[in-house]
Amino acid sequence: MSAYRFAVNVTPKPGILDPQGRAVERSLPHLGIEGVSAVRVGRRVELSVDAGDEGEARAVVERLASELLSNPLIEAYEVERVAGTTGVGG
Amino acid sequence: MSAYRFAVNVTPKPGILDPQGRAVERSLPHLGIEGVSAVRVGRRVELSVDAGDEGEARAVVERLASELLSNPLIEAYEVERVAGTTGVGG
Numbered sequence: 001m002s003a004y005r006f007a008v009n010v011t012p013k014p015g016i017l018d019p020q021g022r023a024v025e026r027s028l029p030h031l032g033i034e035g036v037s038a039v040r041v042g043r044r045v046e047l048s049v050d051a052g053d054e055g056e057a058r059a060v061v062e063r064l065a066s067e068l069l070s071n072p073l074i075e076a077y078e079v080e081r082v083a084g085t086t087g088v089g090g
Numbered sequence: 091m092s093a094y095r096f097a098v099n100v101t102p103k104p105g106i107l108d109p110q111g112r113a114v115e116r117s118l119p120h121l122g123i124e125g126v127s128a129v130r131v132g133r134r135v136e137l138s139v140d141a142g143d144e145g146e147a148r149a150v151v152e153r154l155a156s157e158l159l160s161n162p163l164i165e166a167y168e169v170e171r172v173a174g175t176t177g178v179g180g
Contacts, residue, residue, distance in 0.1 A: 003127075009097070009134050024135065027158055033150060035140035037093075044099050044134040045114065050125035060123060068117055 003048045004057035005084035008065045010077045011042035045069050046082065054081070093138045094147035095174035098155045100167045101132035135159050136172065144171070 012018045020041035028036055047064075051057035061079050070077040102108045110131035118126055137154075141147035151169050160167040 005128075007099070009099075011134065011136060021135075024137075024158065028154075031154070031157060033154060036137055036150065036154065037140070038095075038136075038138040040136045042134045042136070044101065044132045045111075046101060046128075046130045046132070047114075047126055048128040050127070060126065064118075064121070064123060064126065067121060068114065 001050050001052060003050050004054055005046065005048050005082050006058070006061045007080045007082050008045045008047070008061060008069050008077055009042065009080060010045070010065075010070045010075050011040055013074055013076050016074045042075070043069070048084070091140050091142060093140050094144055095136065095138050095172050096148070096151045097170045097172050098135045098137070098151060098159050098167055099132065099170060100135070100155075100160045100165050101130055103164055103166050106164045132165070133159070138174070 012021070018040050021039040024039045024041065025037070028034070045065075047061070049057040049060050051060065058079060058081075065077045065079060066072060102111070108130050111129040114129045114131065115127070118124070135155075137151070139147040139150050141150065148169060148171075155167045155169060156162060
């Protein structure tokens with residue numbers, strides 16, 4: 001068994017209202033920042049999975065992402081493998 | 091000028107309490123998911139920057155990340171270049 005580290009990036013689907021993104025955009029002039037647009041605010045969940053191989057670990061993450069971490073009606077997610085693999089034997 | 095798309099990943103610093111991460115961990119047994127640990131919940135902010143080159147665009151994103159999108163006392167951020175570059179002339 002090894003521990004695999006992943007990130008799940010959850011973002012509002014295109015066309016879905018994103019009030020946090022709009023709030024960021026409205027703050028930009030106060031900071032004197034120009035040229036920034038299309039701001040979308042989502043979540044990033046990082047986690048470790050103990051599994052026999054990376055494919056098995058990824059399947060667990062996919063299930064978690066679709067059933068717990070995102071709302072499929074309004075959010076999209078992508079699973080990303082990140083550094084931090086720890087072999088714990090085997 | 092071109093539009094460069096970036097993501098800013100904001101995560102709780104190591105050692106900082108993460109109640110959302112703990113909530114996810116406590117939900118796992120109800121879903122029948124085993125082997126998942128070290129869950130950390132942060133934010134992912136995606137944005138486009140119009141700038142003369144990628145370095146200039148990245149500097150804007152770094153400033154935004156440190157001054158508006160993260161709380162440096164308790165959160166770390168990393169800036170990531172993502173797909174979706176749109177040349178808009180020049």
